[in-house]
Amino acid sequence: MGLGGIGRQPEISVPALIQYLEFARTSPHSFELSDAIGALSKFGPAAKAAVPILLSLLNHPNPNVRDYLTNYLPIIDAEAAAKAGVKRQQ
Numbered sequence: 001m002g003l004g005g006i007g008r009q010p011e012i013s014v015p016a017l018i019q020y021l022e023f024a025r026t027s028p029h030s031f032e033l034s035d036a037i038g039a040l041s042k043f044g045p046a047a048k049a050a051v052p053i054l055l056s057l058l059n060h061p062n063p064n065v066r067d068y069l070t071n072y073l074p075i076i077d078a079e080a081a082a083k084a085g086v087k088r089q090q
Contacts, residue, residue, distance in 0.1 A: 010046035018050050025053075030062040037065070041072035051080045058084060 017040050024032035037054065040047040054073055060066055074081040074088045081088075 010043045014040065014043055014047050014049055017047070018053060021050065021053050021057075025057065030060075030065050033057065033060070033062075033065045034068045037068040037072050041075045044075055045077065047076045048080075051077045055080065055084055058086070 017036055021033065021036045021040075024036050027033070037057075040050050040054075051073075054069060054076070057065060058069055060069075070086055071088055073084070073086050
């Protein structure tokens with residue numbers, strides 16, 4: 001999660017966070033997915049490579065993960081979020 005906090009070198013950080021998302025989706029702890037989604041959002045549109053995996057999580061059984069996606073996917077890719085029917089919560 002430090003990668004998102006630092007917010008630098010998206011060409012290195014974003015692929016690492018995508019790899020972490022792949023791991024976290026198999027974890028019983030939803031906070032790992034939520035944290036990774038939040039970290040990716042710090043890169044904004046530079047994290048667009050993560051959109052396919054993020055979209056695959058829209059129906060995740062945990063409401064916290066869905067909330068993070070709803071709030072952060074539009075920051076990463078507003079067009080993809082709109083196409084998926086995701087509206088950012090206030």
